Each structure stands twice: as C-alpha cells, then as structure tokens.
Amino acid sequence: xxxxxxxxxxxxxxxxxxxxxxxxxxxxxxxxxxxxxxxxxxxxxxxxxxxxxxxxxxxxxxxxxxxxxxxxxxxxxxxxxxxxxxxxxxxxxxxxxxxxxxxxxxxxxxxxxxxxxxxxxxxxxxxxxxxxxxxxxxxxxxxxxxxxxxxxxxxxxxxxxxxxxxxxxxxxxxxxxxxxxxxxxxxxxxxxxxxxxxxxxxxxxxxxxxxxxxxxxxxxxxxxxxxxxxxxxxxxxxxxxxxxxxxxxxxxxxxxxxxxxxxxxxxxxxxxxxxxxxxxxxxxxxxxxxxxxxxxxxxxxxxxxxxxxxxxxxxxxxxxxxxxxxxxxxxxxxxxxxxxxxxxxxxx
Ligand code: NAP
Ligand code: ZN
Ligand code: ZN
Numbered sequence: 001x002x003x004x005x006x007x008x009x010x011x012x013x014x015x016x017x018x019x020x021x022x023x024x025x026x027x028x029x030x031x032x033x034x035x036x037x038x039x040x041x042x043x044x045x046x047x048x049x050x051x052x053x054x055x056x057x058x059x060x061x062x063x064x065x066x067x068x069x070x071x072x073x074x075x076x077x078x079x080x081x082x083x084x085x086x087x088x089x090x091x092x093x094x095x096x097x098x099x100x101x102x103x104x105x106x107x108x109x110x111x112x113x114x115x116x117x118x119x120x121x122x123x124x125x126x127x128x129x130x131x132x133x134x135x136x137x138x139x140x141x142x143x144x145x146x147x148x149x150x151x152x153x154x155x156x157x158x159x160x161x162x163x164x165x166x167x168x169x170x171x172x173x174x175x176x177x178x179x180x181x182x183x184x185x186x187x188x189x190x191x192x193x194x195x196x197x198x199x200x201x202x203x204x205x206x207x208x209x210x211x212x213x214x215x216x217x218x219x220x221x222x223x224x225x226x227x228x229x230x231x232x233x234x235x236x237x238x239x240x241x242x243x244x245x246x247x248x249x250x251x252x253x254x255x256x257x258x259x260x261x262x263x264x265x266x267x268x269x270x271x272x273x274x275x276x277x278x279x280x281x282x283x284x285x286x287x288x289x290x291x292x293x294x295x296x297x298x299x300x301x302x303x304x305x306x307x308x309x310x311x312x313x314x315x316x317x318x319x320x321x322x323x324x325x326x327x328x329x330x331x332x333x334x335x336x337x338x339x340x341x342x343x344x345x346x347x348x
Pocket of ligand 2: 041042043044063089158159
C-alpha cells in the first residue's frame with residue numbers, strides 16, 4: 001500500500017483538513033494515477049454534509065479526476081505510463097448484469113462502486129480525488145484527448161457526462177428546444193453541450209446576474225425564475241427541461257414550461273423529497289425523468305466529443321487550502337462555473 005496526502009472531511013460539520021490515506025496494492029489490471037486536478041461537484045458537498053445519509057468518515061471527496069498514469073499492472077493493456085487519464089464517479093461495478101453489459105455501469109444491479117464513500121475490493125472505504133494519487137482498474141479509467149487541458153478536463157468526468165448523457169438519451173439535436181434550470185457546474189455544461197449538439201438553449205437562473213455569461217456560453221435566451229412573468233411567457237415552450245438545481249423546486253411550474261410530450265429531466269439531488277402535482281403531467285402528456293451520470297463508453301464518447309467540438313468547462317483553479325471556502329461559495333451559487341483543485345501540493 002502507498003500513502004498519499006489528501007483533504008478529508010471528518011464529520012458533517014467540521015471543515016475538510018489535510019491528512020494522509022493509503023491506496024490499495026496495485027493488482028494486475030490496475031493503473032496508478034498521479035492526480036493533477038480534481039473538480040468540486042455539489043454532490044461532494046451533499047455527501048460530506050450528510051444530506052444523503054451519514055457517510056463513512058474520514059471521507060476524501062472528489063469524482064472529477066484528471067491526471068497522468070505513473071504505473072501499470074502486469075495485465076494492463078489499455079494504458080501506459082505517461083498517459084493522460086481521468087476517473088469519474090465510479091471505479092468498479094459487477095460487469096455481469098444486464099446494465100453493465102449494456103454499458104450502463106452506473107445502473108449496475110448490484111450497485112456501482114463509488115469513487116468515494118463506496119467499498120473497495122479490499123473491503124475498505126473508497127477515497128476520492130482530493131488527493132495525490134489513486135489506484136483504479138483500467139476498465140474504469142478514461143482517456144483524456146491531447147487537446148483538452150487536464151485542469152478543464154476534470155469537470156467533464158462528472159458535470160460533463162451527467163449533462164451529455166440525458167441530452168443524447170432524449171435525442172437533443174438541431175432545433176430541439178431545451179431549457180437549462182440553474183447555471184452552476186452542471187448547468188453551464190448543459191448549455192455548452194446543448195449548443196454543440198445544435199439545440200436552442202434557454203437558461204432559467206434565479207436572477208439575471210449571469211445573463212451575459214449564459215448568452216456567451218451558447219444560450220439563445222436567458223430568464224430569471226424570480227420573475228413570475230417568466231413562467232407565463234415560457235408556458236409550453238420546451239421539448240426538454242434539464243433541472244440541475246441542488247435545492248427543491250416547485251416542479252409543477254417547470255413541468256408547465258414543457259410542450260405536449262416534453263420531458264423534464266431531473267439531475268439535481270436535493271436532500272428532501274419534492275412534490276409533483278398530477279395536472280401538469282396529465283394535461284400535456286408530459287414526462288418527469290431522471291438521469292445518473294453515464295457509463296464508461298459514453299463518458300469516453302463525451303470526452304472525444306468535447307475535444308472535437310472544443311467544449312470545455314469554465315473553471316476557477318484553487319489550492320487545496322481553499323476547498324472549504326469554495327464549498328461556501330458553491331452553496332451561495334457563487335461558482336463560475338466549476339472549482340478545480342490543483343493537487344500539486346498533495347502529490348509530494
Ligand atoms: P452547483 O454548481 O451548485 O449548481 C447548482 C445551481 O442551482 C446553482 O448554481 C444555482 O444556479 C441553482 N440553485 C442553487 N440553489 C438554488 C435554489 N435554492 N433555488 C433555485 N436555484 C438554485 O451544483 P452542481 O455541481 O451543478 O450540481 C447540481 C445538482 O446536481 C446537485 O444536487 C448535485 O448533487 C447533482 N448531481 C447529480 C448528478 C447526476 O448524476 N444526476 C451528477 C452530479 C451532480 P443559478 O444561480 O443559476 O440559479
Ligand atoms: Zn459529481
Ligand atoms: Zn452490474
């Protein structure tokens with residue numbers, strides 16, 4: 001086992017602090033990755049704060065990992081030392097169930113192994129990307145195309161695939177009318193990817209503060225949800241509404257923005273249940289759906305798509321010491337549009 005530096009949460013209320021963790025012995029199919037950058041996803045914050053149940057502490061978050069391969073196991077065929085690679089939200093799955101076989105490992109019947117707060121094959125808790133290195137089975141590692149800088153590539157491993165997968169699944173393409181609710185990490189990627197797929201994208205943000213950004217990112221229109229006129233003006237206007245908001249919303253109001261047969265895709269995972277009125281679903285044959293990240297093959301497809309179309313997240317690179325402040329800023333919707341930790345000082 002090797003010891004690496006990391007930033008860990010020790011309880012739901014204490015700030016994250018610097019510590020050391022051990023990584024498992026490399027098996028024949030494993031690669032060791034020196035982590036260069038790790039994005040901060042709002043899911044890290046939900047998890048650390050215990051909003052999805054009490055996690056196992058100490059907990060090293062981070063599932064938007066970009067780095068370089070430093071060692072490979074004897075049976076590894078896909079990667080070599082020096083390759084630029086990424087790791088997303090899971091590091092293993094059963095590989096046998098119908099969903100794993102279909103490339104939807106995130107819906108593994110036996111449950112995927114989360115990159116953190118999961119149970120590793122050696123029985124210990126998995127620990128994530130706010131650290132200097134990680135050991136991962138090569139089948140759960142992604143190749144980062146040369147044209148994508150490692151820092152900006154990191155958020156693609158969660159925010160990128162989480163928005164790309166539903167856009168593709170619901171056939172978003174030229175002329176599709178898409179509304180993106182919430183302009184944060186996921187939201188700004190949904191705007192960029194929707195635009196790259198040819199859709200007509202509208203941003204629905206709490207205020208008009210980020211209007212210029214939204215239009216620059218590729219939206220054709222931008223509305224404030226704090227203005228009740230928005231919901232009157234946009235009634236029945238969209239084929240797809242992508243909800244990336246981390247807090248509870250009045251879903252009925254957003255369902256009413258869909259045209260007949262439209263789909264509201266829920267990506268946000270707030271702590272508390274949300275209420276869904278029947279009338280907007282029934283009175284428009286509308287659908288309410290959800291989507292969880294994406295499979296390994298689709299994640300590689302997304303990375304290649306981003307390289308081909310020049311799609312990259314807008315990031316603010318921070319030192320590990322800034323993680324707790326970054327969390328506060330994410331919670332205050334003050335993120336433009338993803339914090340990415342430079343883990344150089346953890347590589348040591
Ligand atoms: P984020 O960067 O914090 O973005 C969320 C955005 O939601 C904020 O920027 C803000 O946008 C809006 N918002 C926040 N609080 C709000 C409120 N009270 N009312 C209305 N709007 C509010 O978070 P993220 O990293 O994009 O993640 C978003 C959510 O998706 C989280 O719940 C996360 O756990 C979840 N997630 C799900 C998956 C999946 O596979 N489904 C994957 C990753 C993350 P405006 O300022 O523009 O209003
Ligand atoms: Zn995430
Ligand atoms: Zn499976």
